[in-house]
Amino acid sequence: MTSTDSISTATKHGRQGEATVRSKGGRPRSFDRDAALDQAMHLFWRHGYETTSINDLTTAMGITPPSLYTAFGDKRRLFLEAVRRYAGEPEAAEAAIAAAPSAREAARSLLTGAVVMFTGANTPPGCLLASATASGSASSRDVQIAVAAYRHRIADAFAARIGQDVAAGVLPAETDGPALARLVVAVIQGLSVMARDGLPKDALASVADAALHAWPSETPA
Amino acid sequence: MTSTDSISTATKHGRQGEATVRSKGGRPRSFDRDAALDQAMHLFWRHGYETTSINDLTTAMGITPPSLYTAFGDKRRLFLEAVRRYAGEPEAAEAAIAAAPSAREAARSLLTGAVVMFTGANTPPGCLLASATASGSASSRDVQIAVAAYRHRIADAFAARIGQDVAAGVLPAETDGPALARLVVAVIQGLSVMARDGLPKDALASVADAALHAWPSETPA
DNA sequence: TGGCTTCCGTATCGAACGCTACGAAAGTCT
DNA sequence: AGACTTTCGTAGCGTTCGATACGGAAGCCA
Numbered sequence: 413m414t415s416t417d418s419i420s421t422a423t424k425h426g427r428q429g430e431a432t433v434r435s436k437g438g439r440p441r442s443f444d445r446d447a448a449l450d451q452a453m454h455l456f457w458r459h460g461y462e463t464t465s466i467n468d469l470t471t472a473m474g475i476t477p478p479s480l481y482t483a484f485g486d487k488r489r490l491f492l493e494a495v496r497r498y499a500g501e502p503e504a505a506e507a508a509i510a511a512a513p514s515a516r517e518a519a520r521s522l523l524t525g526a527v528v529m530f531t532g533a534n535t536p537p538g539c540l541l542a543s544a545t546a547s548g549s550a551s552s553r554d555v556q557i558a559v560a561a562y563r564h565r566i567a568d569a570f571a572a573r574i575g576q577d578v579a580a581g582v583l584p585a586e587t588d589g590p591a592l593a594r595l596v597v598a599v600i601q602g603l604s605v606m607a608r609d610g611l612p613k614d615a616l617a618s619v620a621d622a623a624l625h626a627w628p629s630e631t632p633a
Numbered sequence: 634m635t636s637t638d639s640i641s642t643a644t645k646h647g648r649q650g651e652a653t654v655r656s657k658g659g660r661p662r663s664f665d666r667d668a669a670l671d672q673a674m675h676l677f678w679r680h681g682y683e684t685t686s687i688n689d690l691t692t693a694m695g696i697t698p699p700s701l702y703t704a705f706g707d708k709r710r711l712f713l714e715a716v717r718r719y720a721g722e723p724e725a726a727e728a729a730i731a732a733a734p735s736a737r738e739a740a741r742s743l744l745t746g747a748v749v750m751f752t753g754a755n756t757p758p759g760c761l762l763a764s765a766t767a768s769g770s771a772s773s774r775d776v777q778i779a780v781a782a783y784r785h786r787i788a789d790a791f792a793a794r795i796g797q798d799v800a801a802g803v804l805p806a807e808t809d810g811p812a813l814a815r816l817v818v819a820v821i822q823g824l825s826v827m828a829r830d831g832l833p834k835d836a837l838a839s840v841a842d843a844a845l846h847a848w849p850s851e852t853p854a
Numbered sequence: 855t856g857g858c859t860t861c862c863g864t865a866t867c868g869a870a871c872g873c874t875a876c877g878a879a880a881g882t883c884t
Numbered sequence: 885a886g887a888c889t890t891t892c893g894t895a896g897c898g899t900t901c902g903a904t905a906c907g908g909a910a911g912c913c914a
Contacts (some may be wrong), residue, residue: 437882438890461767463683466872468770475892478829481873483891521829529705546767547681549689560830567674598840602828603820609781611815618812619819626847658912659860687902697863702903704861 419547448473453494460535460544461491462552488555491544495559498540502562506569514582515574516627519596522570523620526600528609531616539604556622567597569610577630592627607628655814667702669694673705674715679757681765682712683773709776712765719761719781727790735803736795737848740817743791744841747821751828752837760825798851805849813848820844 451472455464484490499505514517529569530538541563545556570593576582588594603616643818672693675684687708691698705711720726733739751759764775791814799802824837 436889438817439880439881441891442880450695458768459770463768463770463773465770465870467870478875478894479892487872517744541875543768546826546829547679547684547764548837549680549684552684553913563826565829576675588839590760590836594832594836595820595823595843598823598827598844599809599816600818600823602822605784605822606804606815606819607774608767609784615811615815616810621814621849622803622809622812622816622892623844626845628846657859659858660862660910662861663910684902688900698903699861699864699905706898708902 424434441479441483443473443475443479446491447473448480448483449490449494449497452490454536455498456491456494456542456544457538461547461555483592488552491555492558494517495544495562499562502565504613505566509569509573510568510572513594514628514630515577516572516583516624518570519571519592519627520624522596523599523603523623524617526603527613527616527620530604531613536607539600542601542604543608548571563597567593570596583632583633584631587628595623595626649655652753655694662700662704664694664696664700669696670711670718671709672719672721674761675757677715677765678719678759678761681767681769682776691822695730700846709773712776713779716761716765716780716783722782723786726787730790730794733794735851736791736813737800737804737845739791739794739853740813740848741845743817744820744824744844745838747824748834748837748841751825752834757829758823763822763825764829766826788814792815803853804849805852808849816844816847 421552450470451474452560455468455472459468466477466480469487470480471491473480475483480490484493493494509518509522524541529535541559545552548556567590571589572588574583574589574592578585578589580588599620605621606616666792672695674771676689676693676772679690684802687701690711691701696704701711705714730739733742747760748782750756751806762780764839766773766780788811791810795808796803796809799806799808799810820841824840827837827840
């Protein structure tokens with residue numbers, strides 16, 4: 413959501429299914445777990461959760477089904493791990509919003525960051541969080557809820573940041589913080605749809621710019 | 634998108650697969666084609682295109698697979714017909730936008746209409762056009778494109794309506810019409826996501842209201 | 855009434871789904 | 885070196901996918 417570098421590297425090799433398990437010898441893994449997770453993330457990003465098959469995944473990851481299952485558990489846990497890799501720790505996003513110089517600046521940063529991330533040349537269009545579980549069967553409701561929780565945390569952190577600016581007199585007292593926060597999140601979802609529809613980056617940027625005009629005027633402290 | 638009555642009735646019985654075909658006798662259909670299409674629409678609306686199975690459909694429609702295929706062709710054509718039933722003829726939506734008293738009024742009407750439609754008590758949450766094909770495998774790209782075309786027509790009609798108001802001096806000359814039009818469509822996509830996340834109607838309404846603040850001030854003619 | 859046409863219900867079709875049993879291979883540890 | 889642990893590749897598990905073949909049933913028209 414915020415960073416563009418969440419695509420490349422992360423921790424580095426070694427087991428880490430639930431929390432870096434100690435191994436007592438045995439044949440070492442012959443593929444790069446991080447690289448494989450990267451491929452899985454890209455597939456879920458482009459084609460969604462339920463509509464990406466294990467066969468699609470193993471082919472792109474360059475491994476066989478048993479390797480996938482021993483390394484990642486099952487499809488659901490692989491997806492949730494890909495989500496974490498895509499969006500980073502939710503606490504980091506919350507901290508970034510809280511640390512922004514102003515709520516409006518956080519909004520601008522979030523929106524322009526989304527425009528860049530959704531139209532990357534080497535990544536699928538749109539947002540994984542917005543599209544991968546936008547619809548699905550009843551059996552994947554728990555996964556849909558897990559992704560929705562990510563959105564909620566962003567919106568809540570954002571509403572809190574707006575509340576700070578209202579309390580500080582930077583934003584008008586009558587500002588509807590939750591509504592403004594949800595508007596930003598809503599526009600981001602829309603930007604994802606438009607990126608998937610093939611609109612170019614500058615078109616998305618102009619939409620993000622227009623959305624910022626919904627912001628009330630600030631009174632610098 | 635605009636009307637809320639697109640849920641109940643439509644033409645009425647009789648064959649209409651591609652264009653009301655004449656029949657030369659034979660056993661008449663024993664189920665209500667419109668009612669069955671309604672059920673299919675609701676299932677696609679709630680669970681999406683690829684993630685709704687033929688078995689789900691036949692069960693909800695109260696018919697057997699052969700009946701479904703005889704009456705609707707295949708899954709793809711059934712879905713496209715359900716989309717038409719959901720959103721109505723695109724020409725009607727375009728005409729409604731063109732006939733609005735002002736572009737801003739059209740935006741207000743579109744947004745409030747979306748809030749109502751996405752939070753109906755007897756319908757699935759969110760928007761079929763926004764969620765049913767938000768992601769999918771490569772084999773359903775044509776369906777995704779067909780739905781995207783619907784969004785494009787709305788946005789284009791809207792941009793044209795804004796252009797009218799700019800030409801008439803109702804909106805400032807520097808107004809970015811396409812961006813403003815796309816912003817409305819983007820917010821609608823976001824409202825759909827939020828409705829699916831379970832947010833209540835008043836929360837969505839406040840977001841729609843906040844979005845309207847992005848609109849430049851009018852100069853009534 | 856008889857012929858024709860269409861639909862309905864049963865019982866699948868081959869393919870793809872998520873997932874795993876099993877034995878050989880390749881490492882670490884004593 | 886030898887026991888042990890873990891991964892690897894092959895092959896296939898049972899289920900569900902979208903879509904049909906087929907024969908009997910039910911209507912229209914002559």
